[in-house]
Amino acid sequence: MKTKSKYNLTTLAFLLPWIITFIIFSAYPIIYSIAISFTDYSGLNPAMNFVGLKNYTALFKDEIFLKAMKNTLIFVVGTIPFTTIISILLAVLINSKMVKFKGLFKAGFFLPSVMSMVVISTIWRYIYSADGLLNHMLRMFGIEKSTGWLASPNTALLAIMIMDVWAAIGYYTIIFLSGLQSIPEELYESAAIDGASSSDAFFKITLPLIKPTLFFVIAINTIRSFQIFAEIFTMTGGGPLNSTQTIVHYLYITGFRQFKMGYASAMAYILVIIVLIITLIQQRALRSEY
Amino acid sequence: MRKKALLVFMLVGLTLLSFGKTKISVWQFMMDDNLSQQVKENFEKANPDIELEIVQLSWATGFDRIVTSIAAGTAPDVIELGNTWLATFASQGVLRPVDDLVDKVKDNYVAWNFVEYQDRYWGFPWLLAPRCMYYNLELLEKAGLDPDNPPKTWMELLNAAAKIHALGPDIYGAGLCVGELYSPYQQWFLPAVWGNFGHFVSPDLKKATLNSDPVIETAYYYRSLKDYALLGKESELAEAFGKGKLGFFFAGPAYINNIQRDYPETIFDVAFIPKPRENYGYHASFAGGEVLGISSQTKHVDEAWRVIEYLLGEEVAMQITRTTGEVFPTKVGIENDPWFESHPLHKTFLEQNKYAVPFPPLAEANKIEQIFTNVVEEILLTNTPIENILQKYNEQIQALL
Numbered sequence: 001m002k003t004k005s006k007y008n009l010t011t012l013a014f015l016l017p018w019i020i021t022f023i024i025f026s027a028y029p030i031i032y033s034i035a036i037s038f039t040d041y042s043g044l045n046p047a048m049n050f051v052g053l054k055n056y057t058a059l060f061k062d063e064i065f066l067k068a069m070k071n072t073l074i075f076v077v078g079t080i081p082f083t084t085i086i087s088i089l090l091a092v093l094i095n096s097k098m099v100k101f102k103g104l105f106k107a108g109f110f111l112p113s114v115m116s117m118v119v120i121s122t123i124w125r126y127i128y129s130a131d132g133l134l135n136h137m138l139r140m141f142g143i144e145k146s147t148g149w150l151a152s153p154n155t156a157l158l159a160i161m162i163m164d165v166w167a168a169i170g171y172y173t174i175i176f177l178s179g180l181q182s183i184p185e186e187l188y189e190s191a192a193i194d195g196a197s198s199s200d201a202f203f204k205i206t207l208p209l210i211k212p213t214l215f216f217v218i219a220i221n222t223i224r225s226f227q228i229f230a231e232i233f234t235m236t237g238g239g240p241l242n243s244t245q246t247i248v249h250y251l252y253i254t255g256f257r258q259f260k261m262g263y264a265s266a267m268a269y270i271l272v273i274i275v276l277i278i279t280l281i282q283q284r285a286l287r288s289e290y
Numbered sequence: 291m292r293k294k295a296l297l298v299f300m301l302v303g304l305t306l307l308s309f310g311k312t313k314i315s316v317w318q319f320m321m322d323d324n325l326s327q328q329v330k331e332n333f334e335k336a337n338p339d340i341e342l343e344i345v346q347l348s349w350a351t352g353f354d355r356i357v358t359s360i361a362a363g364t365a366p367d368v369i370e371l372g373n374t375w376l377a378t379f380a381s382q383g384v385l386r387p388v389d390d391l392v393d394k395v396k397d398n399y400v401a402w403n404f405v406e407y408q409d410r411y412w413g414f415p416w417l418l419a420p421r422c423m424y425y426n427l428e429l430l431e432k433a434g435l436d437p438d439n440p441p442k443t444w445m446e447l448l449n450a451a452a453k454i455h456a457l458g459p460d461i462y463g464a465g466l467c468v469g470e471l472y473s474p475y476q477q478w479f480l481p482a483v484w485g486n487f488g489h490f491v492s493p494d495l496k497k498a499t500l501n502s503d504p505v506i507e508t509a510y511y512y513r514s515l516k517d518y519a520l521l522g523k524e525s526e527l528a529e530a531f532g533k534g535k536l537g538f539f540f541a542g543p544a545y546i547n548n549i550q551r552d553y554p555e556t557i558f559d560v561a562f563i564p565k566p567r568e569n570y571g572y573h574a575s576f577a578g579g580e581v582l583g584i585s586s587q588t589k590h591v592d593e594a595w596r597v598i599e600y601l602l603g604e605e606v607a608m609q610i611t612r613t614t615g616e617v618f619p620t621k622v623g624i625e626n627d628p629w630f631e632s633h634p635l636h637k638t639f640l641e642q643n644k645y646a647v648p649f650p651p652l653a654e655a656n657k658i659e660q661i662f663t664n665v666v667e668e669i670l671l672t673n674t675p676i677e678n679i680l681q682k683y684n685e686q687i688q689a690l691l
Contacts, residue, residue, distance in 0.1 A: 043361050044382035130522030131530040144459060148522040151469030153671055237471045240667040256354050257656050259382065261361075 033265045043261035055266035065267065067242050068250040075161060075246065076225040082165045083172060084217060090169060091176035092206065106177070109170035117167070121234035124163045125150065128235075150236050153243035160231050160244055168224075172217050179213030180206065219282045226275050247271050312593045315343040316601070317359075318370035319352055320417060320580060320610050320617060328609075333600050340593050360384050360587070367588040368597055370416065373404040373579045374472075374649045374659060380412040381653035385583040387412055391595050399602065399620040404581050407651040413583035414598055417607060417617035419542045420575045420646040421477055422560040422639050423447075424549075429454050429461065429537045440538075440561040442573075444482075444511050447538065447564045448518075454537035455518035463518030465527030465539035468667050473524040475662035476576045477540040478563065479669075483508045484647045485574035486566045490662075490684075491650055496691055500665070500684035501677070507566075509669050509676045516670050532556055542578055543639045544616040560638045562645070577646035580617065611636075618643070654690040661686050 037055055041048035059065050094105050112120060127133045128149035135145050149159040183206065191201050207214075229248040232238055238245035238253060247267060255264030321329060326344040333342050345366070347355055353375075359365045371379060379385050392411045396402065401415035427437040433453035441447035451463025467473040483490065488504025491497065499505070520530055528545045530536050532553035540563065549556060562573040582601060584594045600606065607619030608627060615633075618624060618640050630637040649655060661683050668679045 042382060043357060044379070044384050046363075125523075125526075129526040129529070130520050131526060131533065131535060139459065146462065146520050147671070148469060148526055151522050151526075151671075153667075156469070236469060239471065239663065240469050240671055241664055253660075256357050257660075259357075259378065259656070 033268060036262050037265035037269055039262045040260075041262040041265075042259040043255060044259050048262065051262070055263045056270070058263065059266055059270060064242055064245060065247075065250060068238075068245040068247050071157060071242075071244060072226060072228065072246045074157065075164075075228055076222060078158075078161050079164050079168070079225055080218060080221050083168045083221060084214070086165065087169045087172035087217070088176050088210075088214075090173045091180055092202065094173070095177055095180045106174065109173050111170060112167040113171035113174075115167075117230035118234050120163065120167050121231055124159075125235055128159050150244075151240055153241045156236055156240060156244045160235060163235075164225075164228070164231060168221070172221065175217055176210060176213055179210040183209045215282065215285070219279065222278055222282070223275055226271065226278075311339055311341045312590050313341045313343060314368065314590060314593050314597050315345065315366040316368040316370075316597060317345045317347055317352075317356060317366040318368075318582075319347050319349060320370065320614065321346060322613065325609060325613055329601070329606055333597065336600075337596060340596065342597060360585075363587060365585040365587045367585055367590055367594040368601075369583050369585055371413065371581050371583055373401075373415070373577070373581050374655055376405055376412055376581055376583070377407045377651040377653055377655050379583065380407040380410075383586055385412045386586045386588070386591065388414070388584060388595075391598075395599065395602065398622055400622060401577065401579060401620050401648075403648050403651075404577070404579050405583075407653075413581040414602055415579060415620040416582045416602060417580040417610065418620055418640075418643050418646075419544070419578035419580075419617045420639055420643040421481065421540055421542050421563065421578065422575065422642050423538055423540055423563050424531060424545065424558055424560050425538050426454075426531065426534060426536065427557045427559060428534065429457065432457055433537070437559075440559070441564050442562070443564050443568055444566050448511075448515055451515060451518040451537055461535055461537075462520035462530070463537045464515060464520075465530060465536045466512075466516065466519045466521055466670060467524050467527065467540075468521045468670055470523045471663050472659060473541075474666035474670075475659070476578065477524065478576075479508070479512055479666045480649075480662060481563055481574040481576045481647065482512065482566075485563065485571045485645075487571060489650075490687065491652070491691065495650055495652060498684045498688040498691060500687055501680045505680060506676060509665075509680060511566075512666070513669050513676065519670075521670060531558070542616065543618075543636055544614075546635050547615040560635050562638070562642050573642070573645045575642050575646040577643070577648040579620075579648070652691070657690055658687055661690075 036048065038050060038052060039048040040051050090109060093099060094102055099105065129135075130146065130148035130151065132148065134149060138145055149155045187205050188201055191205060196204070227248050228246050229252065232244055232246055232249040233252070236244040238249050248271065251264045251267040251271070254267065255261045321344065323346065326346060330342045330344055334340065356365075356369060356371075365384070369385075376385075387410045389411050392402070392414070395414070399415055401418060402411070404415040405411050405413040423440065425440045430437040430440070430450065433450065433456070435450050435453060441450045447464070453463075454461060455463035467477050480490070483505050486504040486508050488499075488502060488508060490500045490505060492499055520527060520536060522530070524541060527536065527539045528541065528549065531539050531545075532549045534553070534556050546560070549558065563575050565571040565573045582598050584591060584598070588594050602620070604619060604621045604624065604627075607621060608624070608629065611618050612629060615636065618636070625637070625640050630640060649659070652658060665679060665683045668674055669676065
């Protein structure tokens with residue numbers, strides 16, 4: 001009995017640093033931000049009044065928030081399929097026997113993942129600028145464009161989506177590669193003996209066996225995409241005309257530029273609910289498969 | 291024994307001396323580490339009872355650091371703010387009103403309208419950054435224009451931009467800012483409204499007047515200039531100007547040194563911002579600038595004031611001008627400093643400052659700045675009728691007043 005309580009105390013002692021850190025830096029801010037989402041707290045002035053659900057109801061009448069929701073959904077739906085498909089194809093290609101210098105390709109594709117998003121965004125700003133690389137190339141084909149790609153409401157979100165796909169594929173390619181390498185070689189050999197084509201092997205062996213990896217990639221990419229911020233912050237600031245405004249960026253602007261911290265916190269919890277619902281749906285889908 | 295006693299005495303003395311000092315922290319954007327260190331040493335030498343801590347903030351994250359520190363109750367004693375932020379911070383009770391201190395130095399400095407909010411003073415005008423018109427001398431000459439006489443009116447500018455634009459597919463008459471916060475409205479649109487004797491808000495700051503005739507006329511003109519313009523972020527336009535692809539663009543003095551350093555082959559000059567007509571309006575510019583405020587959280591108002599008085603002084607402010615070339619001191623008579631004789635482009639900016647107008651002191655200035663950015667982008671990037679645009683945003687501004 002004594003040994004057990006001693007054991008429990010030792011366990012607690014080892015866990016204590018983490019528990020304290022969790023309470024101070026995670027639990028407390030989470031609870032506090034829920035509380036201030038029901039107030040008119042500005043962030044600058046310590047005074048705050050309870051406003052009930054006013055912040056939450058006001059959000060659904062806020063045109064910019066609704067636009068930010070729409071843009072975020074377009075971003076999620078528009079990037080995830082491309083990121084996933086291109087990553088799988090690249091992983092299969094690198095994994096195949098045709099490709100030499102595999103390490104070089106892996107490192108090359110992974111490079112954007114270890115670069116800061118601020119650096120990536122700065123490079124792409126030069127490509128997309130009014131007098132940038134892309135407009136120069138278009139001019140060679142006789143297409144004159146006097147506006148930067150990030151400065152036009154018709155192209156800004158698309159431009160960021162393309163950059164994001166480019167920046168993300170390396171990381172997911174490496175994850176898919178690890179999934180591919182766990183598939184036994186014998187399966188492909190017996191399929192070849194049975195006369196299966198390469199596409200048969202891909203759709204009937206590769207794809208079903210990397211399904212857990214596929215679901216993992218889609219799940220984490222979905223959460224990451226809903227939280228898109230750095231790209232918007234460094235490249236467009238949500239403009240022009242809110243065409244690239246996303247939920248997290250609008251939350252930041254509302255809290256730190258317009259000093260409506262209570263309202264911004266309500267936005268954060270709407271995002272939490274959206275991500276939670278989507279994650280639950282994905283988990284259900286996973287459970288039904290396995 | 292005697293040596294030991296002396297040592298103990300010295301240690302105790304030094305400790306007491308350091309405890310006796312008042313620590314004043316200054317969070318600022320304009321002074322780099324070298325200058326900050328120099329300022330700190332000189333100030334502490336003259337004020338041995340104060341320990342000065344100067345923190346340099348970056349433009350990317352500085353604003354957030356200030357806001358977070360205020361929220362946490364750990365605000366610095368002295369804060370540098372952009373003049374457009376002042377009214378918002380004052381309205382939130384973040385700054386201490388300084389009417390009592392202003393009287394001591396009011397006659398020595400200009401731009402007190404930077405720091406007024408609801409008939410009180412909330413800080414001290416520190417540095418000026420008006421906007422001017424940059425123009426490429428070579429392109430003007432190629433287009434058959436007189437490079438010694440840059441456009442002085444809107445129509446002259448429009449005609450000159452059209453002629454320069456006709457020089458080639460890769461050449462643009464002018465550069466107009468879009469695609470980022472602030473620069474689209476600050477660099478010229480709002481100053482153009484002011485120059486046309488217009489305002490977006492009534493003098494008592496209670497009624498939005500964005501749909502008034504002078505604003506409508508300015509918006510129509512701005513849209514007509516678009517036909518000859520490259521549209522992009524300010525930094526993109528500065529780069530295109532440096533490469534010799536833009537006839538005109540509007541910005542603060544920050545680009546003079548950059549363009550001269552990065553594109554030495556581009557010959558350019560700066561001039562006052564054009565006014566509506568020869569016999570109507572004025573060369574209005576946006577009065578950008580930096581102010582120093584005392585945090586309402588500080589317990590050391592007197593010491594904070596002594597630091598501010600030192601920073602406002604010609605020695606420090608002029609050193610910032612020499613180091614950055616981006617801002618000028620607010621000191622009365624600063625134009626007589628010999629530095630401006632050897633920097634004629636900067637001198638033009640300083641002269642332009644006489645026609646510079648600050649953003650109205652509104653508590654909701656930050657939100658209205660966002661709206662103004664949208665106004666300009668909608669004028670330049672869409673074909674929506676001008677009256678509809680101005681009416682829509684007029685209602686949004688009115689809701690915030």
